[in-house]
Amino acid sequence: MQYTVSVRALCDFTARRGDLDLRFTPTPSAQEGIAGHQLVTSRRGPEYETEITLRGEFGPLVVRGRADGYDPVANRLEEIKTHRGDLAKQPGNHRHLHWTQAKVYGHLLCRERGLEEIEVALVYFDIASQEETEFMERHSAESLRVFFEERCGEFLAWAEQEMEHRRSRDEQLTALTFPHAEFRKGQRQLAEAVYKGAASGRCVLAQAPTGIGKTIGTLFSMLKAAAPHKLDKVFYLTAKTTGRQLALDAARQITESAPDLRLRVLELTARDKACEHPDKACHGDSCPLARGFYDRLPSARSEAVQAGCGHAGALRSIARQHQVCPYYLAQELARWADVIVGDYNYWFDGSAMLYGATLANEWKVGVLADEAHNLVERGRVMYSGTLQQGALRAARSKAPGIVRRALDKVDRALSAVGEEHPGEDAPEELSPNFINTLKQACVVMETHFAESAPGAADAALQQFYFDVLGFVRLAEEFGSHSVLELTEQAGASAPAIALRIQNLIPAPFLKPRFAAARTVTLFSATLTPPQYQIDMLGLPAETAWIDVESPFSAEQLHVRIVDRISTRYGDRQRSAAPIGRLIAEQFAAQRGNYLAFFSSFEYLDLVAGEFQREYPQVPAWVQARGMAEAERNNFLARFVPGSAGVGFAVLGGAFGEGIDLKGDRLVGAFVATLGLPQVNARNELLRERLEEAFGSGYDYAYLFPGMQKVVQAAGRVIRTTEDRGVVHLIDDRFGRMAVQGLLPQWWAVGSHRLPGA
Structure with a gap:
C-alpha cells in the first residue's frame, strides 16, 4: 500500500517550526496570486517551463506536486511566492518553509531529468510594486536527495500510521451496518440516493421531509460509499449550530454501533468563538498560544488524532493542555480527519478553507449540505x-x-x-x-x-x-x-x-464548489421546484433530483385554505378581526398550543393586538424585534406538553424553521401570508435579472422563496408519525393550483376547506 502526500503537506509537516505569525503581509487573493505568478513567468525566456508536474517515492511514500517554473537554459528551478510589504519583516520560519519546498522540488526535478546539480531560487513577487526579489542557492543532486529523504524519513512514521488508519477505516466502513434496527420510511430512499451520487460522481438534490432521520441517513450512506469510491473525506455542512450538533450526534451513533471503527470526526467553529485571547493578535509577541505554536503542534496533533479529533469543546481542552491555539489546531486537524462538520462557509465562501485544502491536496470528497433551502440566501450574503x-x-x-x-x-x-x-x-x-x-x-x-x-x-x-x-x-x-x-x-x-x-445570483460563485467535489448532496424539506435550486446555486445540469416519500399521512394534518381573507398589504387592516376570530374559533374547537405566522412585525402586532383585546381569555405571547437568545428560549418555553395558547411570530424568523415541538407541544399553525418578499427596488431588480437569466423572474424572485417559508413554518406542526394537527393557510391566493403545486404532496390540500369570515 502506498501513501500519497503533496509536496506542500510534506513540507508543512516537517519544516514548520516556531511561532504562528500572521503579521507579515496579509495574503494576496487567489486571483492576485495567479496573476502574480503569470506575470513573473511571462518575464522569462521562451524556453521557460511552468507548472511542472513532479513525482517521487520513498518507501511507501509517493510525493507529488507542481513546481512553479524551470529555466532549462540556466538550469534554474524557481519557487514563486506572491506577497505585499517589506520582506525584511518576514518571519524566519516562513522563509525556512519556502526553502524546504523549493529544495524538495529541486530533488524531484533532478531525479526526473537526470540532472547532477541545479540552481534553486525563491522568487518573491510584490503584488503592489510588481517587483521581484530573488534568493538563490546551488545544490548538487546528491545533497537534494539526502534533504528529500530526511524530510520523508521524518514523515514516514506518521504516514505509516495514516495508512493503517485508512486501511482499517475502509475495512470497517465496508462492513458497516445501519446503527438502527431498520430504516424509517423514506430514510432508505434518501440514503440510496446519496450512495448513488457518490458512486456516479453526480450531485444530488433531495427533498426529504422532517422526521425520517435525514442526518444519520445521509452521513451513514456517504461513509458507506467512502471505501468503494475512494473518498478521502466527508464534509457535513450546516446553516446553524443546532445542525452541527445533530451531525456530531449521528457520527457518534455510527461509531458506537461499530466498536472497531476508528472514525476521526472534527467540528470546525468560527475563529471568534474558538479564540482564547480575542484581545491579542495572532503572533508570538502578542499571544502566548501563538508563541512556539509549531513546536508544540506535533504533540497536540497526535493526541487529537488518537482521540478521534473531536467536537469544539474537546479540541479546546486538548489545545489548552498543549498551550496551542484551538482554532489553528482545528485547521491542522482538517488534514487528518475523516468527517468534518462545520458551517456552509467552510466550503462555499469565497475564501473557504475546506475548498482550498481540497484543491491543494487533491482530495476526493463527499459533501452533505443540510437545510439546503438556506443556501441561496447564504450564498448571496457570502458574495x-x-x-x-x-x-x-x-x-x-x-x-x-x-x-x-x-x-x-x-x-x-x-x-x-x-x-x-x-x-x-x-x-x-x-x-x-x-x-x-x-x-x-x-x-x-x-x-x-x-x-x-x-x-x-x-x-x-x-x-x-x-x-x-x-x-x-x-x-x-x-x-x-x-x-x-x-x-x-x-x-x-x-x-x-x-x-x-x-x-443576486450566487450560481457563478458556487458552481466551482460543486465541480471540486466527487459528489454533493443538498437536502431539505423544502426544495421545490428543483430547477430553481439548480439555476440559483449553479448545480450541474445532470444533478439528480429525488422527492423522498414522506412518513406522514394526510390523516395526520388537516390543511385548511381560508380563501376569503386577503393578506395583501392594502387589506391587512380589515383582515385583523377575521384572522383573530379564526384563531379563537380553532382554539375553542381544540385547545392546545398554536403558532400564528405573519409577513412582518407590523402585521403581527396589528393582529396580535386585535386578538388580545378581543380574546383576553386565550393565553398569547408575541415575538419581538431583535430578541436575544434568552428571550427566544422563553418564547419556546411556553410550548410545553399539556399547555395551551397562541404564539405570534414572523414568517421566516427564528420560529419559522429549525424548532422541534413534538407531540402536543404544538397542535396547529396559522400562516397569514404567502411569504412573498417585499416589493422594493432591490427585489424588482432581482426579478428583472432573473427574468433575463432564467425566464421566470416573478416566480424566482417572489413566489418560490415565499412558499418555501410557508412550508417551513407549517412543517413545525407534524414532527413525528404520532403527531396530529391542523394548518390554516390564510389568503385567497392559496387556492391557486400553481401555488398548491408548491405544497408537500402528502398534504390533503382543499379537503377541509373553510369559507373564512
Missing part, C-alpha cells in the same frame, strides 16, 4: 460586501498619518460616488480609478500592519481593511449576477454613504 463611509471615518480617526492620507482618498472617492448619484441612485458599475484607489489604500494599510508594533493596530482599522479587501475581490468579479446599491445616512459632521455590492 456581497459593503463599504461604510462611517466606518472609514472611525478607522481614520486613530490611524497614523500615511494611512490617514490613503483613507482620505477613499473617503473622497466615496463622496464623489454619492455626488454623482444623488438620491440613492446607485451606479451600474465601478470605475477602474475607484477600484485602484481602494487597492492603494489596502497596500498602505497592509504595510502599516506589517511594520507596526505588536498589538498597535487599531481594531476599527483592521476591520475596515478586511471590508475593503473583500469589496475589491467582489469588484474584480462584478457582473450581471450582482448589483450596486447606494444608501445615505446622517453622519456626525457630514452625510455618510454606504456602497454595497449585492449579489
